Amino acid sequence: APELARKAIHYTRSSDLRSSYDYIIAGGGTAGLTVADRLTESGRYSVLVVEYGYFSDIPSSVLDPLNPIDASPDSLMYNITSVGTVKQFSCTFFPPEPQLAADFEIKYDIESAWGGTGPVLASYGHYQYPLTKVLLDGWRTLPGVEYPADGSEGKAGVLWIPSSQDPKTQTRSYARTAHYDRVQPRKNYAIITGHKVDKINFARDRRSLTAISVKVSARGDNSSVSTITARKEIILAAGAIHTPQILQRSGVGPQSVLKAAKIPMVLDLPGVGANFQDHSWFAMGIQFQTPVLPDRQSLVNNKTFAEWALKLWQTNMTGPYSIRGGGGALAQLGLPVIAPDVFSSIASDIESQDAASLLPTNVDSTIVAGYRSQLKLMAKAARSKNTAWLQMGLGGNPFGSPDQWVFNIHPLSRGTVNVDPADPNGEPLVDYRMLSNPVDLRVAIALFRAVRNFFNSRGEVKRLSPLETKPGVNITSDADIAKYLLTTLNPSQYHPVGTAAMLPLRLGGVVDDELKVYGVDGLSVVDASIIPLIPGGTTQSTVYAIGEKASDLIKARA
Numbered sequence: 132a133p134e135l136a137r138k139a140i141h142y143t144r145s146s147d148l149r150s151s152y153d154y155i156i157a158g159g160g161t162a163g164l165t166v167a168d169r170l171t172e173s174g175r176y177s178v179l180v181v182e183y184g185y186f187s188d189i190p191s192s193v194l195d196p197l198n199p200i201d202a203s204p205d206s207l208m209y210n211i212t213s214v215g216t217v218k219q220f221s222c223t224f225f226p227p228e229p230q231l232a233a234d235f236e237i238k239y240d241i242e243s244a245w246g247g248t249g250p251v252l253a254s255y256g257h258y259q260y261p262l263t264k265v266l267l268d269g270w271r272t273l274p275g276v277e278y279p280a281d282g283s284e285g286k287a288g289v290l291w292i293p294s295s296q297d298p299k300t301q302t303r304s305y306a307r308t309a310h311y312d313r314v315q316p317r318k319n320y321a322i323i324t325g326h327k328v329d330k331i332n333f334a335r336d337r338r339s340l341t342a343i344s345v346k347v348s349a350r351g352d353n354s355s356v357s358t359i360t361a362r363k364e365i366i367l368a369a370g371a372i373h374t375p376q377i378l379q380r381s382g383v384g385p386q387s388v389l390k391a392a393k394i395p396m397v398l399d400l401p402g403v404g405a406n407f408q409d410h411s412w413f414a415m416g417i418q419f420q421t422p423v424l425p426d427r428q429s430l431v432n433n434k435t436f437a438e439w440a441l442k443l444w445q446t447n448m449t450g451p452y453s454i455r456g457g458g459g460a461l462a463q464l465g466l467p468v469i470a471p472d473v474f475s476s477i478a479s480d481i482e483s484q485d486a487a488s489l490l491p492t493n494v495d496s497t498i499v500a501g502y503r504s505q506l507k508l509m510a511k512a513a514r515s516k517n518t519a520w521l522q523m524g525l526g527g528n529p530f531g532s533p534d535q536w537v538f539n540i541h542p543l544s545r546g547t548v549n550v551d552p553a554d555p556n557g558e559p560l561v562d563y564r565m566l567s568n569p570v571d572l573r574v575a576i577a578l579f580r581a582v583r584n585f586f587n588s589r590g591e592v593k594r595l596s597p598l599e600t601k602p603g604v605n606i607t608s609d610a611d612i613a614k615y616l617l618t619t620l621n622p623s624q625y626h627p628v629g630t631a632a633m634l635p636l637r638l639g640g641v642v643d644d645e646l647k648v649y650g651v652d653g654l655s656v657v658d659a660s661i662i663p664l665i666p667g668g669t670t671q672s673t674v675y676a677i678g679e680k681a682s683d684l685i686k687a688r689a
């Protein structure tokens with residue numbers, strides 16, 4: 132029997148569901164729960180969220196004092212950072228303590244960047260390691276580096292970003308705490324966990340195609356199947372990997388992909404599963420022979436420090452453990468600043484590229500047109516000081532590894548997410564097509580040189596005698612650096628976007644500017660899939676903002 136939970140009606144068996152709801156949301160992640168919360172607030176509409184995952188009873192603590200160095204999934208703290216202002220999404224920002232802010236020059240500008248109040252909480256830990264200050268100051272000696280007034284102001288530079296962290300309990304603030312646990316009981320808000328939306332069913336008449344219901348099956352049990360009707364709209368929020376999968380399984384996608392998988396075509400929409408993007412990254416080993424102590428390792432190898440840290444944590448949840456997961460200082464810098472000798476030729480390379488030759492063969496001409504316009508924008512961005520391509524953390528690796536992670540936050544390669552023709556009901560084929568645009572390798576080499584140069588020559592940083600353990604100082608030519616990068620580059624920072632892009636149809640779009648799927652009534656997409664061009668920053672805050680905007684749009688047309 133359904134459980135009348137504190138928040139919503141929680142189902143675990145599809146046979147207990149009603150046969151229809153006003154809205155059905157596929158996916159209860161960042162966007163899905165935001166939209167479910169907003170649509171149920173007034174009490175006027177009934178909403179069913181179908182979520183593949185289960186509610187976890189593991190407390191979402193930031194910290195495991197007994198295991199301070201190893202990352203556990205629970206400790207993957209989400210940072211809030213954004214290229215644009217985050218004022219639009221409802222988030223409450225808690226400034227750092229004044230002394231900490233003064234010591235570490237933690238800048239924040241509530242007026243220009245934060246402003247709002249809302250259920251997602253953003254805060255800083257109560258401690259910073261002294262290494263951060265040295266690294267922060269190191270960038271000051273590079274001409275052109277700026278220190279924006281707030282990390283979420285939308286400017287490139289050396290900046291501070293908070294974590295999505297409740298400053299009182301030091302637990303993670305995320306879609307579940309903000310948009311589910313927080314809400315008062317609502318009888319019009321239903322969620323079924325451990326179930327997935329397999330496909331959408333349509334009704335067609337001479338003039339229109341309408342999404343009317345979803346096929347829902349239990350996780351791991353395809354025999355437990357139900358069909359639930361949406362009276363108003365079906366809303367896809369299954370994320371950038373699974374939203375295109377649901378569409379394609381339902382017969383909405385590129386003709387060639389559907390044909391190969393023997394899925395009867397309902398609507399030829401070439402953009403579904405195309406334009407797939409994520410941030411790529413690589414690691415360099417940097418060991419300070421003159422370390423700045425205490426550092427993260429001190430929690431393990433300095434008994435006095437470890438005891439002090441534990442005591443602070445146990446007394447009032449402050450100290451080093453309160454910055455367990457992330458949040459902190461970042462360098463987010465443009466190519467003219469970090470690569471003044473090559474940025475112009477990288478931009479020229481992009482300008483002279485033939486878009487079609489960089490995409491999978493036989494791709495629809497609208498996808499090529501969309502990519503061509505992206506390349507034009509990115510060539511301009513490569514010449515801009517204010518579009519960050521390098522992202523690196525300034526405080527060592529948050530999980531204690533001696534590696535320095537280096538991120539390319541504007542990759543140009545475009546991948547695909549398509550149903551597997553051999554198993555259309557299984558997981559989709561995710562092809563990052565990393566480095567399919569050769570400029571990405573040029574950029575990675577430029578980022579590598581910039582980071583090496585930073586550690587070798589900048590301010591006080593070089594006095595720490597940084598030793599490059601990986602790949603090592605004897606690797607100097609572009610060819611050798613490229614060889615190293617090819618063994619270590621990773622296509623994903625877990626920021627997949629773009630596979631159901633909000634773009635004009637002639638540029639390969641899947642949804643219009645009201646997030647409605649082209650050519651279908653009663654069907655919208657509200658998650659990271661709609662982002663046409665990956666933001667130069669982590670994606671969470673953008674997705675919350677999309678969820679908030681989507682809710683307004685959906686309510687306006689209800």
Ligand SMILES: Cc1cc2nc3c(=O)[nH]c(=O)nc-3n(C[C@H](O)[C@H](O)[C@H](O)COP(=O)(O)OP(=O)(O)OC[C@H]3O[C@@H](n4cnc5c(N)ncnc54)[C@H](O)[C@@H]3O)c2cc1C
Binds near residue numbers: 157626
């Ligand atoms: C390990 C990790 C660390 C990250 N760190 C950061 C960070 O520090 N900062 C930051 O800003 N961003 C971070 N991100 C990215 C951020 O979490 C995502 O951008 C954001 O959650 C995307 O939101 P979404 O709603 O599009 O998808 P999701 O939040 O992924 O939600 C999709 C939901 O749909 C469900 N689902 C999938 N298929 C189906 C189906 N067929 N039927 C029903 N349900 C389905 C999934 O179980 C999931 O709950 C991180 C991501 C990961 C994975």
